Amino acid sequence: MKRIALIIVTSLLAMVSNAQNISQIRHDVEVLSSDSLQGRYYGTPESRKAQNYIINSFVNSGLTTLRQNFEVNGRKSANIAALIKSSEPSNEYIVVGAHYDHLGTKLKNGKEEIYHGADDNASGTAMLLEIARLFSQNATSIKRNVILVAFDAEEVGLCGSEYFASDPLFAQNASQIKLMLNLDMVGWLKEGELNVSGVGMLKNWEELFEKANTNALKLSVKSLDKSVFTDSDFTSFAKRQIPSISFTTGTKSPYHKPEDTADKIDYQGMEKLSSFLYNLICEAANSPSLTFSGKIASRHSNKSSRFAFGVGAGYGSACQNYHFGNITGRNGNMYQANLFSQYNFSKIYALRLSVSVQRDKTKRAEGQISQTKLSLPLVFVLQTPLKEAVGVDFRLGMFYDYCFDADFKSTGLSFDTFSAHDVGLVSGFGFRIAGFGLDMMWKTGLANLNKGTENKISSSSFNIGLTYYFKR
Known part of the structure; x- marks a missing residue:
């Protein structure tokens, strides 16, 4: 009887915890895609507000957080990075990234329209913040350092991730980064499956994914990302031969349209994806080795084919x-x-x-x-x-x-x-x-x-x- 009661109590606590997580994810997406942030165009005061919101969230999760300033086309931009330290000394890092910038506002028929960017990519940024909270709540023991980074200026040429990859915060250089996980447009799981590409760059990816996918999420997996039309911040790392894996629920949302708003996001799906990503990060951080397989998409290779x-x-x-x-x-x-x-x-x-x-x-x-x-x-x-x-x-x-x-x-x-x-x-x-x-x-x-x-x-x-x- 006591055992049954314990199971019931545990289940109820889990349900309450999940509901709280979903509520917080929703709040993050709603804030980041709100009218007040005017589409988070890089180099604007509204972009600065988004940066401060991300910093406060990371700090509230107890993480050391840094702002990495840079300029694009004369406009001041910034990446926001937070460090989850390994439980034992390590000079190896896993980078988990998501861009927080979007398209800003545009005039149409004399009227200013806000491109809210809820799915693209307030969803990925909110998931990044949720992963930080999960590490804070669970006090997980990991053998590699994890850097959570919100990239700026992705929409104008992957500028933030390129700057970070060339001068990574916390790590001494890019060679210490053993794996990059990229979250871009992850708010529409209700439409089917999670699209995963780039796993072929990592030798033991099958084992890591099998252990992490405890909720049996439906995954559509591609060994390498060969399409320029699905480009995102993982490219800045892949072309440096760092195993880089991209996660997205696709472009079924109102992609690059003002209608990409917070009310259309699948928050329960995002909570499931956050849990999966958290598990995957833990498995990767504790894996005996994270090794580049030597496989790379031709568009990411620095070598020209003869x-x-x-x-x-x-x-x-x-x-x-x-x-x-x-x-x-x-x-x-x-x-x-x-x-x-x-x-x-x-x-x-x-x-x-x-x-x-x-x-x-x-x-x-x-x-x-x-x-x-x-x-x-x-x-x-x-x-x-x-x-x-x-x-x-x-x-x-x-x-x-x-x-x-x-x-x-x-x-x-x-x-x-x-x-x-x-x-x-x-x-x-x-x-x-x-x-x-x-x-x-x-x-x-x-x-x-x-x-x-x-x-x-x-x-x-x-x-x-x-x-x-x-x-x-």
């Missing part, structure tokens, strides 16, 4: 140009698909060979010709590093075309009078976002396509196309 490969397709126009008389050819449609291989001499210099099949229709004085060609452009490339999320390149080189099929219709032409071989100059430039590119290319033929006569006819074409890099 070879790059990809595919492309495009549409444009082609023409046959008369160099005699008053006659001129007319433009016709051109389509092409290609495979390319690129050898990178360095981050900015490369040589690219493409193999493409080109189909075009050109109009000569004799009539319309339809050609199918095998084209081999070889170009020298001047580029921004392929590992960067956004880039451009410029190309210049030569091409060789072989026309292996043609429909001369009623022109009276044949391969006896029309050359199947063409050479010339090729130039172009491209824009790239992650592995996707938009290219423009010009070809200027130097050969005479008019066989058996000195009356020269040469080719020209313009193509705009899309490319995708399988490896870069």
Whole structure:
């Protein structure tokens, strides 16, 4: 009977504790996303208010707290970091981070609208504060130091996390950071599962997650975060080869809209996630080793691949140009698909060979010709590093075309009078976002396509196309 009573009392106390935790998480999100903080845009007085709120919360949890000041575009910004000391001397650290800045306010139809940023990322910041309280309440014994850090200026280029990773508070340098956990948009668990990416950077991640997930949360796990569209502060650590794991409930909330408000957040879900993260931090802090696996997403690697490969397709126009008389050819449609291989001499210099099949229709004085060609452009490339999320390149080189099929219709032409071989100059430039590119290319033929006569006819074409890099 006493045992049953003890179980009932324990359960009731747990329910009361959970309710209190949920209430505090809700309060944190409501304050941080309130109208009075005007969207927490970096470098504003309202951002300073958010900083002070975070500092007070960390201090109330009994943590040593520091403000790390820096400037972005001439605006004063600050990271807020708090230290949970290890139970025994250690020079190893786990960083748990969340950005607290958002988009501020914007004028729309003459009216100022507040971008509240409840899910993005008052939710992650509130979870950070809840984790601090859980450590304060439980007096947990840990073998590694834990740094809780609220980053500023994430929305304008991950500036706060980059500054912290280059000069980490409490740690002597970034090499002492053995693991980074990032919380960004964690307020919509009601929509399904917790998305986790980057676990492949850590050798023993399966064991840690299995021990931490005592409430059987539904997790969607990706080994590496390869998408630039899900970028967040973990990137600043991942590119330094620090195992970095990202946690998010996704972009189902009103992402980057004024409607991202506190009343839409799943606070019970946040309490569950906070408990899971707390368990995971404890497991990681007490793990015998936290070792980088050597696996890293290509966009986070500082090393340029010696070879790059990809595919492309495009549409444009082609023409046959008369160099005699008053006659001129007319433009016709051109389509092409290609495979390319690129050898990178360095981050900015490369040589690219493409193999493409080109189909075009050109109009000569004799009539319309339809050609199918095998084209081999070889170009020298001047580029921004392929590992960067956004880039451009410029190309210049030569091409060789072989026309292996043609429909001369009623022109009276044949391969006896029309050359199947063409050479010339090729130039172009491209824009790239992650592995996707938009290219423009010009070809200027130097050969005479008019066989058996000195009356020269040469080719020209313009193509705009899309490319995708399988490896870069």
